[in-house]
Amino acid sequence: MRRTPRTAAAHRAERRGEPAPDPARPPEPRREDCPWCGSTRLRIRVRTRPSAAPDPVRPGALGVDECRDCAHVFRNPRPAAGERARHDSDAPDGSRERHRFAERFLGARASARRHRAAARALLSLPEPESWLDVGTGHGHFPEAAREIHPYTSFDGLDPTWRVHRAWAAGRVEEAHRGHLTDPAILARLRCRYDVVSMVHHLERAPDPRAELRAALTVLRPGGHLLVEAIDPGRAFGRLLGGRWFPHGEPHRLHLVPPANLLAELQALGCAIVATDHRAPQTPYVPAGALAPTPAGALPVPDRAPAPPLRRIRFSGAYRVIARTPPSSP
Structure with missing residues (x-):
């Protein structure tokens, strides 16, 4: 018998180990202050999109605010826990279609090149023995990084069942x-790793600061933290508004500006080893933003503009490598 959409959504939630979505459950209350700095000087960045259909399960899913003081961007109100990460299977606003379009446009090879570039950024540092990839999903980042660091043991951590598939496919040696x-x-992994990577993970975390503190806990003294994140100050976010893919995906809860991340890492006692605003940038952002939506099709982008886009503020990612204090935090 064919499942109803409600039953299918509950089944997906069960596989992810999350609460089942409840259409009757109200969203979390709207915040009147910035979750990063506490300022009450907020401005609306994205509130509605004319082409988006109403979503009774995730009311307010397109609400995105920006702090006028620290420039932190966050989803407001935030979807309830059971409704997060459902966009890739039942979102009515076209985010799934845009994501798939971007994947087809960019291609698996280009994605692997981006992963290898992130791993290559650590080549000037001592060869790590153990590496934990947080939010690893299917383990594509460890798979690509192993080509650059063949003598490193890669483990993966993810809240979904995908991490077990990554282990079964041999992409990670241990699946958490x-x-x-x-x-x-934290107790099981304390001081275990030389490197912890968070590739587009902080934006999905309910509390990015807590994730950073936890990463320092599982790192050995003098270990390195690799973070790739979306920069909310990039031009595409302001030009495209609700059609910029991070604005339209409910699971992206926080967009942390580079200055905020650097200041937080330094406050935790870390030394900043490297920052990069160009290497992580790929045509993924324009492809995802300009993909066809249910309300109509926009022009399909060409691969030709990709190299110039990497050199201007139209791309959307940045990378930070930080070294933990020489003694345990």
Whole structure:
């Protein structure tokens, strides 16, 4: 018998180990202050999109605010826990279609090149023995990074069942299912890794600061943290508004500006080893933003503009490598 959409959504939630979505459950209350700095000087960045259909399960999913003081961008109100990460299967606003279009446009090879570039950024540092990829999903980043660091042991952590598939495919040596901030996981992984990577993970975390503190806990003294994140100050975010893919995906809860991330890492005692605003940038952002939506099709982008886009503020990612204090935090 064919499942109803409600039952299918509950089944997907069960596989992810998350609460089942409840259409009757109200969204989390709207914040009147910035979750990063506490300022009450907020401005609306994205509130509605004319082409988006109403979503009774995720009301307010397109609400995105920006702090006028620290420039932190966050989803407001935030979807309830059971409704997060559902965009890739049942979102009515076209985010799934844009994501798939971007994947086809960019291609698996280009994605692997981006992953290898991130791993290559650590080549000037001592060869790591152990590496934990947080939010690893299917393990594509460890798979690509192993080509650059063949003598490193890669583990993966993810709250979904995908991490077990990554282990079964041989992309990670150990699969940890859960959240890095869980006390049980922190106790098991404390001071175990030379490198922790968070590739587009902080934007999905309910509390990015807690994720950073947890990463320092599982790193050995003098270990390195690799973060790639979306820069909310990039031009595409302001030009495209609700059609910029990070604005339209409910699971992206926070967009942390580079200055905020650097200041937080330094406050935690880390030394900034390297920052990069060009190497992580790929045509993924324009492809995802300009993909066809249910309300109509926009022009399909060409691969030709990709190299110039990497050199201007139209791309959307940045990379930070930080070294933990020489003694345990």
